Amino acid sequence: MKSTTIRKQFIDYFQQELNHEFVPSAPVIPQNDPTLLFINAGMNQFKSYFLGESEPKFKRAVNSQKCIRVSGKHNDLEEVGKDNYHHTFFEMLGNWSFGDYYKPEAIEWAWKLLTEIYGIDKNRLYATVYKNDDESYDLWKKISGLPKNRILRYGEKDNFWDMGAIGPCGPCSEIHYYRGDDVKNQDPTKVNADDPNYIELWNLVFIQYNRDKNNKLTPLPKKHVDTGAGLERLAATLNNKLSNYETDLFSPIIDKIADISKVKYNKNKSGIPHRVIADHLRMLAFSIGDGAFPSNEGRGYVLRRVLRRAARFGIKLNVHEPFIYKLVPTLIDTIGEAFPEIINRQKHIQQVIKSEEKSFGLTLDKGLEIFEDIANKVKKNNNKIIQGADVFKLYDTFGFPVDLTNMLAEEKQLKINMNSFNNLMKKQKEMARSKSKFGTVKTLTLEETLEMTEKIESKKTQNSKFIGYNNFTSESNLLKQIQLDKDFYLVFDQTPFYPESGGQAGDKGEIIISGKKYFIIDTQKRNDDILHKIKSKLKISQNINPVKLIVDKENRLGSARNHTATHLLQAALREVLGDHVHQSGSFVSSKYLRFDFTHYEKIKEKDLDKILNLVNQKIIKNIPVEPKTEKYKNAIQNGVIALFGEKYSDNVRSIKVGDFSYELCGGTHVKYTGEIGPFIIKSESGVASGIRRIEAITGKRSIDSLLKYNKILTELSYIMDSPISKIASKVENVFKHRRTLKKTINRLRKKLIGYSVDEYIKSPIKINGHNLYLNIVEVNSIDELKNIGDKVREKLKSSVAIFGTVLNSTPQVLCIVTDDLVKEGINAGKIVGMIGKKLGGGGGGRPHMAIAGGKKPELLEKIISSIKEDNNIKKLL
């Protein structure tokens, strides 16, 4: 059975027969949850329903959620590929009840789907329930007819589910499958015992309690069902495969890897590289497709590590060139039908992977060089062992994989000290752990935040309504007040304040409570609550409703100008550069706009001019900006630009600017493009490979900036005595002229010095059998002083010359020694060292030329002239 069929049957069963809403998979990159690196379970996108923070729009749902797990107890990245079932990326099939059906239906439907639709042999199935969940136990007995020894009870570890230390939780019931050969002699004690023949297929979670901080369980008013079945494992089971990698989700990819590397796939240990690469490819393609990007921190760093691990296994297959990106089309063949987003972004995904593979190549090259140095040193000292510290540094600082170091060492008949390496590694881990305990400010989890929420009115599920598209003020009622760390937030039933989202900064403004004015300095969104951040500390303990909310209009209009301008910019970019331009980050405030987008090279000046022109043309045409609420499907059909990786609901808001721009957007905009004012690009730069950034200003800011430049230009034109249009070429000429003048002066001064040099070497003093010249000279710079020294050295033999000068009221002394005397051991550096000390400073340099400086210019002449009497210095001459 094809995996596509399995997925489809699952969804169809719940959607068509059982009236579930099909909810498309959320992007693997969490949208509003900074604590989560990747979506790692089907329930992530429904979390707020279980927490009671928002109201679901439907009571039953079915989905196949893309999940990524790269860390955690049960999924160490380094383990993936060694066995047949660990993955970094997998799909979780699930059906959901939000306060609707419960255990009887969930159990019955799961059983029917598995046995009747998928046709799994009942004699291979087991059900597990929580130790005191008699209700589920009885249901299983009744519905499945399974004998007693196939319905098993387990404790907290296996059959109780929670989201965290506090919050919603409940018992769960799992369905396990025996896939061994001896159906008649099964052993129920091997369920939940890590036996590869007894595997978990499906987990049904029954959420019925809320656990508070005292560990007390109180029944929830509404009970929920949350189930999860891994598609990969289901596909393996239904096709009688022992390994997920032998299903049609993986085998085409593995074949392609074998094809590229010319290394056949092997089911046993030697097939690890194929499995790793196939698994990691899926993770990379989906996370990049959903908007992640390899980088050196946070989520991006996880991507980078996964990619490098795949590349490293590529090297094991003797592939030394970028190749992972070549597998993307094959991946799309296996799974693109279910997740068309990777088809739409194929080019982007491939380009990102390829460039990252290349950059890993550079890291390896660099590491190789350093390894050669280290190896040479070891060999030079007749050693056979590379120190652990060196191996560690290679790995820690330069990212050179240890297994490669080992391989290279062996080629050179060297060994590496793994013990010492492991110790250093251990130390680094300990340090990171101990430091992070003290170093971090505690961030509150969602559940803790919930605990801290004081509810003025009991209607917990009532959320704030945004009414600010056309209003700047409102009369509102306070719903909640929230304190997070040191910040205070208020939530109202309705508000004209726009909360930060879609890259637009949150509104600022005022709030009037019982005649007293408070400032709101930011507005944020959490789930369906709009949080107004209040400047001062404020605790409200009595009913103060209604209150008056007033948005800072100028600030809002500034944001609106920049927001509409951003839409025009994106449309212009696509028109000038091409359709590959996708938004990959955007920030809009009253001050400026910042737009990040996919593009693979620096934008040419010519194109930038075109873009500027196009946007400003659209502005002066004063086109009406039309917001509209419409069906998502219709909007998409009409060619709306949607954000990639963003999840939209059925009814969406779109913004249309004539026939030029049409985007999904919840932000605030101007009514006519003319309000935007001049659009000026402040900078165009690269953010990461494949991503460019444009920063621009509009409205009052751009007008101010234009006026300012104009003023400066007018001034310049006056000073330069030249029309504005000619200033540039005139300045260029002046600089050119200045350069030639400078050169001429330098040449002349050098010549002059050449003449004056003879002055300085007229009267030698005989000392220790050679000549000493002492002089006070006049120069403009240290360079000139050194020039004199050069000239003198060229002319003299067996001489030492010491020249003093005062530059910017600091005394400087130059000493030169001719080559023959340098050979005799006379050292200019030592000589000036002593003179420098006398001047209240110091000195040094090279044996043939050195400089000293000090703080006492008035002593200079005396010191220079007294050198011939100074016995300490004479010793050096």
Added chain:
RNA sequence: GGGGAAUUAGCUCAGUUGGGAGAGCAUCUCGAUGGCAUCGAGGGGGUCAACGGUUCGAGCCCGUUAUUCUCCA
């Protein structure tokens, strides 16, 4: 969040007791050989990432910041 590194000409990089900013490639000019280009001579190109400190003097030492690389959590 913590550690280790890097940042010098358009590119790749060198530059140690702190005392003249360099090489190769690229570019421009001139010349020779002579034709899938090679060689020679010369030139242009640098706020040595930014800021602060120490010092008579900082590319170099110290501190802060930024960016990038890298490992750990």
